[in-house]
Amino acid sequence: MHLKNEQEQQRLEQHSKASQSTIDVLEKIAANSDDPQVQMEALKQLAELRKADVAGQKDAYNTND
Secondary structure (H helix, E strand, C coil), X not given: CHHHHHHHXXXXXXXXXXXXXXXXXXXXXXXXXXXXXXXXXXXHHHHHHHHHHHHHHHHHCCCCC
């Protein structure tokens, strides 16, 4: 059980790093674009990514297997 928890923690850390890289890029696009539509799309993508991250973290700690 301990090994399974450790593997899950490592998976969450890897996912978090990947998400942070994507967030950084989307934030730069939203901040630096001159096109309001591009800015809005970047913000929408940020919101969707955040929703997915929250759902993934919630599911990761679901012990009903």
